[in-house]
Amino acid sequence: DKESKAQGAHNFCIIDEIDSILIDESRTPLIISGAAEDDTVKYSEANKLVDAAKECAKDPDTGEYPEEPVGDFKVEEKNKRISFTDEGMNHIEQLLQQQGLIHGTLFDSDNFEFIHYCTQSLKAKRLFHRDVDYVVQNGKVEIVDEFTGRILHGRRYSEGLHQAIEAKEGVPIQRENLTLATITLQNFFRMYEKLAGMTGTAWTEREEFNTIYGLDVLVAPTDRPMIRDDESDIIYRAEDGKYPAVVGEIEEMHAQGRPVLVGTVSIENSERLADLLKRRSTCEMEECGEHHKVCSLKEPQVLNAKHHEREAAIIAQAGRYGAVTIATNMAGRGTDIVL
Structure with missing residues (x-):
């Protein structure tokens, strides 16, 4: 229904700290969500179960998992992913059956969702860290913006990850939200016919601005000669x-x-x-x-x-x-x- 649209035409946009929005946070999604079914108890149970799961052993020489790893799950820290092995699936199924949480196999249509709950619980425990990715304040898990260091009040991780972190931290678990629509910041701002912005640190990203957004970067000279000395970086091994x-x-x-x-x-x-x-x-x-x-x-x-x-x-x-x-x-x- 076009009459109910709240957003006008995308004619012209000026962005402050444009490199932060269009480059650093370009993949950040804007999400419209609605309430999903109440499955908070399942996240609480999954949080207890996954402590019994063991990570696959890595090759001590390469630091990588072997082709046929021994253990229940593998961790991809770069992509923040958890993947279960066949051995791990069998172990989780056994634990769920022992607790009376499922009847039949883990792959029955009524039980398959527990793979998701256990995956998110392990992700919360192994890949998301308190006082780094989030803080706990007043009984709530609050996300910390990795770019600005500020608390993103009202923001929640999607796909049940926030519930898994709440279960991990022992705070009240809120109901999961269902994603109804999503678009990245990059794709949203590319909808504008005219796009401009300002920042003090765009010159190093000039090629990306031109390739992705068709924008040229112009440098405004300082009013007075630069007196700051930019020293070389010092790199430490540890x-x-x-x-x-x-x-x-x-x-x-x-x-x-x-x-x-x-x-x-x-x-x-x-x-x-x-x-x-x-x-x-x-x-x-x-x-x-x-x-x-x-x-x-x-x-x-x-x-x-x-x-x-x-x-x-x-x-x-x-x-x-x-x-x-x-x-x-x-x-x-x-x-x-x-x-």
């Missing part, structure tokens, strides 16, 4: 070497009274670095006490999705003498930092 080196550089900058803002990729990493600073750092700067009640090496400000309500206050103070602020990608847009 995190055990990287984190102590980061702590050492923070101490060096702090000793000069310079404010330090450290960016991390996850809530877990931000809290790990803050804890390492508290335990290992030392401060011999007399001026520090004039500006901070407690040395900011021992009490660094941590900004992540757990403390989003204090975002503006934390960022506003990040430029104080000797301040140390550790943040995820969400760090305070639109906030003036006083130096």
